[in-house]
Amino acid sequence: MSITVGPVELILPTGPGSLTLRLSTTLREAIQSGRLPAGTALPPSRVLAAEAGCSRWVVTEAYGQLGAEGYLVATTGSATRVRAAAPGTAPPPSPQPPPQPRPRYDLTPGVPDLAAFPRARWAEAYRQAVLELPTDLLAGRALVATTAARTTLTGFLHRTRQVQEDPTQLSLTTGSAAAIGWLTAVLVRLGHTRVAVEDPSWPGLRAVARRGGLEPVPVRVDAHGLVVEDLHRLRDVRLVLVTPAHQFPAGVALSAGRRLELLEWARSVDGLVIEDDYDADFRYDGRPVASLQGMDPDRVVLLGSLSKALSPAIEMGWLIMPQPLIMDLLGLDLDRIISPSPLTAEALAVMIDRGWYERHLRAQRLRYRRRREHLIAALAEHLPQASVSGLAAGLHLPLRLPDGVDAGAVVRAGARRGLGLVSADRYRMRPAAGPVQTPGPGPGLVLGFGNLRDRRVGEAAERLAHVVSNLIHSNLGD
Numbered sequence: 001m002s003i004t005v006g007p008v009e010l011i012l013p014t015g016p017g018s019l020t021l022r023l024s025t026t027l028r029e030a031i032q033s034g035r036l037p038a039g040t041a042l043p044p045s046r047v048l049a050a051e052a053g054c055s056r057w058v059v060t061e062a063y064g065q066l067g068a069e070g071y072l073v074a075t076t077g078s079a080t081r082v083r084a085a086a087p088g089t090a091p092p093p094s095p096q097p098p099p100q101p102r103p104r105y106d107l108t109p110g111v112p113d114l115a116a117f118p119r120a121r122w123a124e125a126y127r128q129a130v131l132e133l134p135t136d137l138l139a140g141r142a143l144v145a146t147t148a149a150r151t152t153l154t155g156f157l158h159r160t161r162q163v164q165e166d167p168t169q170l171s172l173t174t175g176s177a178a179a180i181g182w183l184t185a186v187l188v189r190l191g192h193t194r195v196a197v198e199d200p201s202w203p204g205l206r207a208v209a210r211r212g213g214l215e216p217v218p219v220r221v222d223a224h225g226l227v228v229e230d231l232h233r234l235r236d237v238r239l240v241l242v243t244p245a246h247q248f249p250a251g252v253a254l255s256a257g258r259r260l261e262l263l264e265w266a267r268s269v270d271g272l273v274i275e276d277d278y279d280a281d282f283r284y285d286g287r288p289v290a291s292l293q294g295m296d297p298d299r300v301v302l303l304g305s306l307s308k309a310l311s312p313a314i315e316m317g318w319l320i321m322p323q324p325l326i327m328d329l330l331g332l333d334l335d336r337i338i339s340p341s342p343l344t345a346e347a348l349a350v351m352i353d354r355g356w357y358e359r360h361l362r363a364q365r366l367r368y369r370r371r372r373e374h375l376i377a378a379l380a381e382h383l384p385q386a387s388v389s390g391l392a393a394g395l396h397l398p399l400r401l402p403d404g405v406d407a408g409a410v411v412r413a414g415a416r417r418g419l420g421l422v423s424a425d426r427y428r429m430r431p432a433a434g435p436v437q438t439p440g441p442g443p444g445l446v447l448g449f450g451n452l453r454d455r456r457v458g459e460a461a462e463r464l465a466h467v468v469s470n471l472i473h474s475n476l477g478d
């Protein structure tokens with residue numbers, strides 16, 4: 001059933017929960033997502049009740065609830081309106097800063113080799129997709145629609161990541177951040193309020209969860225990955241977000257023992273593990289470890305994306321969920337814009353079918369492995385007082401700086417010398433207390449080498465060494 005609120009039409013889902021609850025949830029999500037911006041006047045309760053075919057009491061209850069939560073404001077004699085700066089809403093768009101050129105020595109984590117994007121192959125695959133996509137599929141977005149593409153992708157993930165081979169469990173997304181947004185909406189409806197998150201971790205995903213109503217709760221990471229034992233001490237937490245293949249940013253993998261412990265924990269609390277399959281394609285010292293999702297498809301939700309393997313500009317990823325959650329996802333009033341185009345999905349399927357995608361991944365693996373080795377050797381030569389840690393995997397390296405060197409100062413001084421750097425502190429949820437027990441990153445930097453030009457690796461290490469030694473000397477002079 002749909003209802004009209006201001007200029008937008010909202011779908012009021014059928015399903016569990018009272019009508020008051022479903023109405024307040026629908027309005028809350030529309031406010032949080034920005035579909036109902038600040039100042040929007042809500043229809044009088046009598047009008048909305050008539051449209052929804054319910055009693056006026058249902059609507060006044062829902063308005064009252066959202067008023068108490070700070071989403072709505074009622075003024076005597078005037079309409080109830082969406083309040084400015086309602087909780088969880090995006091801030092008003094600020095003027096876009098002009099695009100910054102990428103630094104000459106780009107050591108920013110999270111950026112793949114942009115110059116290696118397979119332009120010709122992608123163009124050919126996209127051309128084929130445009131010519132061959134069934135006409136009906138031109139009607140909409142690709143959430144669960146392009147069955148052939150989903151089957152191809154699921155088959156690929158089954159072969160390479162050992163995920164459960166059931167295309168009906170896979171939804172196409174515009175990336176992992178979007179996937180977390182959907183998932184949060186589903187999980188909040190199911191009553192979840194908190195999610196355990198690795199500390200340190202990438203703020204991108206936990207920020208989306210927080211915005212959607214799930215409070216991120218930090219959990220330690222050590223040499224074996226997430227410290228599962230800590231989960232048992234948390235109250236009201238039945239969800240955990242992890243990067244098992246390659247922890248970001250500590251650079252470790254979740255050990256075999258911890259994987260079993262983690263799944264055991266999820267079963268014991270009737271909870272879910274959200275597996276961010278980050279960096280899974282890039283393991284250089286052997287075959288990547290299989291996904292957790294394949295070990296227990298009823299307890300694990302897997303997120304993956306093309307952001308590192310191809311480019312974030314493709315805006316495509318996937319979300320693999322246990323069947324019951326899919327039904328909840330389909331019950332959401334999904335904004336059409338957040339699922340990818342069926343043409344993009346089809347182009348990826350063409351890339352996979354023709355073997356181009358795997359060939360590209362193989363070439364990238366080789367390229368990144370060599371670059372990583374080169375960077376480690378250059379750092380050992382120019383900056384022997386610093387130490388790197390982490391697996392031979394992925395696109396980043398934790399670098400521990402010599403004692404007493406402030407990472408923030410290195411980042412600022414590095415920027416003046418053309419170095420794009422990020423301090424490890426940026427990924428922490430809590431400040432590191434005392435000596436850091438985790439294997440990395442302790443106080444230091446997280447060096448990304450995905451988009452560092454090969455010919456600049458040596459120079460980058462040399463410049464970084466200069467920056468660090470200047471800071472040490474100026475500290476000594478203080």
Ligand SMILES: Cc1ncc(COP(=O)(O)O)c(C=O)c1O
Nearest residue numbers: 110175176177202248278305307
């Ligand atoms: C840990 C982690 N997970 C996932 C992603 C990918 O996010 P998305 O697919 O939204 O680009 C990133 C990107 O930097 C990341 O650092």
